[in-house]
Amino acid sequence: MSRLKIITEKKSKPYMSLSPKKVANNKTLRRKRIWWAYLFILPQLLFFLVFTIYPIVMSYVYSVFDWPGIGPLDDFAGLENYTRVLKDPSFWNAFKNTFIYMAGVTLLLLPTSLLLAIALNNVLKKSSVFYRTIFFLPVVTTTAIVGIVMRKVFSSTGVLNEFLMAIGLIDEPHNWLGSPTSAMIILIVIGAWKFFGMMMVYWLAGLQTLPKDVLEAASMDGCNLWQKLRHVIVPILLPVAMVILLLCVSSSLHVFDLVLTLTGGGPYYSTDVVDLYIFRFAFNPDSGLPSMGYASAAGVVFGLAVFAVILLLGWLIRRTKQS
């Protein structure tokens, strides 16, 4: 009631006292507020222009130059960097590995994290904070350090071998990070382990949006967990699931810290990924000067590929939703 009064009073005020002086006053006050607002967004706007817009533009500009990162930007190369990237078999090797990693992590994570989130949300309500803390813990730890610690855990003298030998599964230690296939599998498993908690929390946030009464009605009608999942939970969660899928795909396509510290891309480039490939050209050249132009071109190519994947996923999901 009182709220209503305030609102009506406020609305009527300007009309009641329409003295020209007051109007002018109001106008300068409004203009002053707008200037303050501009001043308030100025720091973020500057940071945004200098550290987001300018770098985006320049990464396209650099990509058409042959440039080591120092000296003038005057050796125009046209599309030569691009053709070199597209013709380089090691780029495509890194490209392939990145997508294998992304597919592996996503397929491992999506169903398992949803299952645990449902268990925490619907069954284990009281102890859910305890489990959430445990399963989220790897997310907050430093990826680069985890990679180094895991290098030891999975090495031939590491804990995994000790354990497998103790329970009699293997007779002699296996160098897990030393052979291409098992190195990729370990990389995927650790990547999934590291990101699992994030996905679980995303799902938990999504599950909060589920209407409780619908679920209860489904239980009353005798639906089991699977039926509830299929006919109630999944359809309602689909929009959230799409966001979660996209977050998982785009973050795992840009894996870097873990690969550099766990395998360094080896053995024999079997776990090399695109961000590591680009990094080598830009900041850690095997011989001679860095190739900033070439690295930028590779970055643009990969950026476009990631963009295409995300568009494709979005389109696919929209189609399945319509049918």
Add this chain to the structure above:
Amino acid sequence: MKRKLSLSSLHILLLIIGLIWIYPFIWMISASLKKNFELISSGLKLLPEKAQWVNYARAWNEANFSGYFLNTVIITIFTVLIILVMCALTGYALARVDFPGKKLFILVITGTMFIPKGYTIIPIYIIIKQLGLLNTLGGVILAESSGAHVLFILLFMAYFSKLPKELEESAIMDGCGFFRTFWSIMLPLSKPIIATVAIMQFIWTWNSFFIPFVFTLNKPELRTLAVGMYSFVGEHSVDWVGMTAAATISLIPVIIIFIVFQRFFIEGVSGSVKG
């Protein structure tokens, strides 16, 4: 009865998985207290014969993790402060004032999240270099706080726009200007958002590797904990217990911060899906 039984078996299952889940950290702490030869010979035994605190002293002093720790603390605190100030100011202006260009501003900062950006770290590297800040802590801090922090801005904006208009009006009546109203009345009310943003950014910056790595390549004494770890393994590849001691030093602060303030952190992460 059956329900109870299945509930406790679910608990047992999750406890076993949970133990395996955090086993790498348990192993890390256990190894950090062993001797190097003991680590190889003791198999799966977790408890050391005698706690070797000397590993920590070695990592802290000889391997310079005290310096790396200080660098990480400085970089993290300044980055968190810069981002907090920027995002609170921006969120407040967007929430409380209808200024021309506001819609465009929001559209552009959110839009750039979805376009292919190329490899933007090179131009950022060049800018920092031209500012003469390469191989300085200031350069790392600037690069770490770069860009638009859309999620944080939206969090502040949503919170500030929920505060009643009367609050601002009464502040104006009392003679507060725009900045005073923000600083002494509205900002103190937004403590939950400040906490969420601070905790999230603290954890991201503490864990960041790529930027401090690239921006301190030629200045070993400016390394952060993560970068220090990476080069430590390259230089002392046999000292595994020293490595785990250093890793424990690096991870414990962020784990403690997370466990104490996890409510804020989880809320922030959830916000990124809902929003």
